[in-house]
Amino acid sequence: MTISRHYVLAAGGTGGHLIPAFALGQELLNRGHHVALITDARGAKIPGCPEQIATHILPAGRLTKSPRSWLPGIRAIAEGRTMARRLYASFEPTAVVGFGGYPAFPALLGAFAEKIPTIIHEQNAVLGRVNRFTARQVNAIATAYPDVLRLSPRYASKVHLVGNPVREEVLALRDEPYPPLLADGIFRVLVTGGSQGATILSDIVPDGLARLPLNLRRRLQVTQQCREEDIETVRQAYAAHDIPAELATYLPDLPERLGWAHMVIGRAGASTVSELTCAGRPAILVPLPSATDNHQSYNVKEMVAAGGARAIAQPAFTAVELAKQIQKIALEPGALENAAKAAKSCGRPNAVSDLADLVESFGRAPIMHGLTTKPETSASFGAAPALARKSIS
Structure with missing residues (x-):
């Protein structure tokens, strides 16, 4: 019997981050799970997201070399973290999967605060900035290449080579x-x-x-x-x-x-x-x-x-x-x-199934019930039904 779980995928607003997230999302849906997506306004416009996945837009603060970006960036990250925690309170995810990009950062911070298991996936042969920031705290690191630069050897025990999920076509x-x-x-x-x-x-x-x-x-x-x-x-x-x-x-x-x-x-x-x-x-x-x-x-x-x-x-x-x-x-x-x-x-055709297996291996107790729903207000960020796409800014 398939036991339904809830998963949140968090990805930056580019195709490079979202295409593997879409592929994993479809695989998890095929396995009978519920899936939600966290991204930014750019990401919500990129085609290819399965219709059954509810999309949530979070503010994505960027911290650049310019000190002028630090205060607004930190504020946006803190706001995104709070919004993510509201979503988790209603969606009750078994695990949160980050695919890099700034929108994934507050989503992962919210998961850390709620003690939700986390996995990050690195599509490139160099570990991205958000994945570097979060590598120490996550439960697992999935990679697309056997050798990934800027990935510390001290995390070797939680590194899994799965490849980069691609579209079914x-x-x-x-x-x-x-x-x-x-x-x-x-x-x-x-x-x-x-x-x-x-x-x-x-x-x-x-x-x-x-x-x-x-x-x-x-x-x-x-x-x-x-x-x-x-x-x-x-x-x-x-x-x-x-x-x-x-x-x-x-x-x-x-x-x-x-x-x-x-x-x-x-x-x-x-x-x-x-x-x-x-x-x-x-x-x-x-x-x-x-x-x-x-x-x-x-x-x-x-x-x-x-x-x-x-x-x-x-x-x-x-x-x-x-x-x-x-x-x-x-x-x-x-x-x-x-x-x-x-x-x-050089291809790794089993990437999406291997990544889904890894994601399913971490998590809280299986969720047997449907989605928890709460009344929404203009100040809340929660309760997006799994079968209806919704963007909340």
Whole structure:
């Protein structure tokens, strides 16, 4: 018999934090549990959250190097902690799972105060700031990579390598064969830069692809995600080079496009790397240099070492260098297929189930009843029904 429990997931307002939270949330729902999500206003707008999960918005104070941020940041964190404790009083969570990002911080502080078991998940190869702040007090630390920088050895006993949960549609690609690339067949390239730093890809990729040998360039079919302000310039560039290209600011069917892509060009965010390795797609990756603690450069190391990707530092990312790297992997017989196998060897397809197993292993006594509800007032933060999405600011 499935015993229903209540879990709270807390994540920052970016896709990198929320995609694995959504995946875990769906897995816990599938196992018969109730799930609530804590995030910020940005996170509440990111698509993909399962409908059965109630979403709560907390103030997320940021403490920067500027002393001017300290007082308002501390006040916001304290307010968020209080609001989280109100939610816990009505929702009675078995455990709270943090996925990093500033909104997770007050949620975890509230759990510490209520003595609720806590787990944090680190998507990147460098432990993020909020996870560093809370690592000492949490019950378990789940990681996506075997080696994580800034993770103290003294926490080794509670570290669990699970991988980075990905969407079910991407996970399904693992059972599909790598699309065959015939000598005269179409060479499909997917270019995706995420929400940050995609302009460099818009500036370089069209010219880089135009520098490929004629017999390869004529076979190209490109799909590229661009910033809205860049898309018309990119369209004109591809037209000038006579390269067929489909451009969009958002690709809702990204998993399907990943499935037929022979190669991906993109950033090295945690979600991107995890999806590439689960699906088994070779890639040329350009780590975002402004990423906190340069974590994208470390995210790609395992995949590069296995032979599934080539990394180009942004200062060296030129049209000439891009064309050279594509030729090395696309023109040598069998190289793309071998790179796809190498990429897949780095994947951890059981990440979401392993993380759910870990989460279920911690907690209070199983909850057998439904959600506790309390009358809401404008000053309260509680009692969000599990089957109705609700945002309370």
